[in-house]
């Protein structure tokens with residue numbers, strides 16, 4: 001039988017031979033650190049379930065998150081560590097969870113170098129040179145030559161442990177400015193000995209590790225190297241040098257390259273937020289593939305089968321890595337294969353999974369089951385009730401889905417014109433439209449569980465329990481808020497000039513919407529930057545969008561701007577989420593608070609009983 005998705009995307013669903021490995025398709029999961037391990041670095045059931053679910057969902061190649069070859073290279077407090085044989089049993093469970101799900105599993109070997117904190121490692125930071133990472137701002141100690149050789153051995157021993165644990169292959173994490181990448185780049189490597197200076201020397205650490213792994217496991221043991229093809233920092237790696245590195249790796253017998261970009265300082269390029277082009281770095285992967293002839297994995301906001309198929313069929317890449325897309329929906333490949341793309345829970349590039357200010361482990365407002373795949377959906381309710389939810393925010397649609405799964409009879413009532421609560425406002429912002437697809441997917445997930453979506457108000461007496469979504473706080477007097485502008489841009493687009501005051505994402509987006517409509521906008525943020533409540537990637541995207549539309553940005557703005565809601569210039573102030581109230585579901589514009597609202601709603605629906 002041929003599946004509809006396999007007909008529509010024949011290359012994506014075709015098998016691939018990587019060294020001695022036979023991959024069932026071209027879907028891959030790249031390294032995605034989760035912080036799901038134990039504090040002392042052991043694999044947990046949660047991690048096994050997390051990766052197992054992605055294998056069962058159809059991802060053919062699964063590269064694990066970065067695994068620490070040495071505690072001094074720990075990047076997360078609960079990172080898997082592989083510096084001792086006592087970790088092998090847990091790693092074997094992880095490998096078999098993926099393999100039982102039908103996936104091929106590759107372990108990513110990593111040491112964070114200077115891009116961590118000594119309070120996480122419990123050890124002084126080490127790096128090629130004593131230059132602090134501008135983000136972490138902790139000065140590392142430059143490694144002595146014997147220490148470098150010791151760390152090379154740590155990588156090799158870790159690879160052997162992964163092979164002992166039954167992994168199908170290993171990937172050396174040479175990207176993103178971590179220790180191996182830091183040696184490769186002049187940006188972070190200022191040594192003048194055999195490990196610094198000309199490329200031959202900067203390559204030595206990586207090539208010694210490659211040689212060591214091949215000596216220990218044989219040249220046919222599948223070995224991938226991940227590189228940043230551009231680092232976007234002064235003296236950083238760029239494509240010509242990356243190609244040269246890739247050629248040396250090919251000559252050494254490496255089986256495949258995974259082509260990423262960036263270091264911590266240029267992190268916004270690495271995991272790009274909504275508003276950045278999808279598949280932006282595919283040309284870099286294509287250049288490396290064509291220069292080396294090596295199987296190449298491409299990454300960077302690849303979430304649509306159509307884009308992946310075009311890149312694969314067009315010869316840019318051999319495997320497509322779906323990073324955050326696989327966090328948001330572990331079943332993406334299976335749904336695409338079965339012609340159910342409309343049901344994919346689309347990652348909308350919010351970067352809550354990276355933000356981690358509220359919770360250190362991977363969480364996602366689209367997929368609150370992430371990291372608790374086996375335990376998320378609670379048992380059926382003992383006494384099902386009729387639940388009505390007024391409002392259709394992310395939290396509402398999530399609560400409805402969970403409650404319906406548990407046997408409750410659930411209706412979601414949307415009095416307004418569109419589904420999605422505050423995120424529906426965002427879907428109108430230039431560059432942010434994709435959140436609209438996510439809202440549709442959340443609604444489809446709810447209806448598939450039996451939820452009825454109804455336009456209008458809940459009917460009195462037709463339910464046992466009523467939950468209401470708290471939207472934005474009501475504006476005072478005649479004040480115009482960012483939410484007013486986002487809800488009805490047409491009402492305000494006639495102003496010649498507007499001053500938007502606020503340091504949050506919604507204010508930046510309101511300014512963008514007005515500027516897009518031709519209004520001369522000044523965005524005044526009292527803080528040092530704009531959109532300070534959201535992931536920094538959003539600041540970059542919003543700044544770019546505002547500048548392209550001729551808007552002015554003033555930061556650390558003091559004083560009250562002069563104008564009025566009705567006159568010229570139009571004055572817009574920051575809207576505020578309504579805050580929490582017992583008995584209600586919350587909503588938020590900023591993704592971090594949105595995630596908190598979703599998690600609260602899911603927990604509430606999990607406990608609902610008559």
Ligand SMILES: Cc1cc2nc3c(=O)[nH]c(=O)nc-3n(C[C@H](O)[C@H](O)[C@H](O)COP(=O)(O)O)c2cc1C
Nearest residue numbers: 030031032033065066270271300301322323324353
């Ligand atoms: C939560 C999170 C954790 C990540 N952890 C790793 C990691 O452990 N190793 C790695 O090589 N890259 C890591 N990355 C980078 C991703 O592998 C990927 O290159 C990046 O997110 C871009 O792909 P995407 O747009 O498909 O998400 C991480 C990214 C995210 C969002």
Ligand code: SF4
Nearest residue numbers: 347348350351353364
């Ligand atoms: S948290 Fe946001 S960026 Fe991360 S996977 Fe979920 S939707 Fe995508």
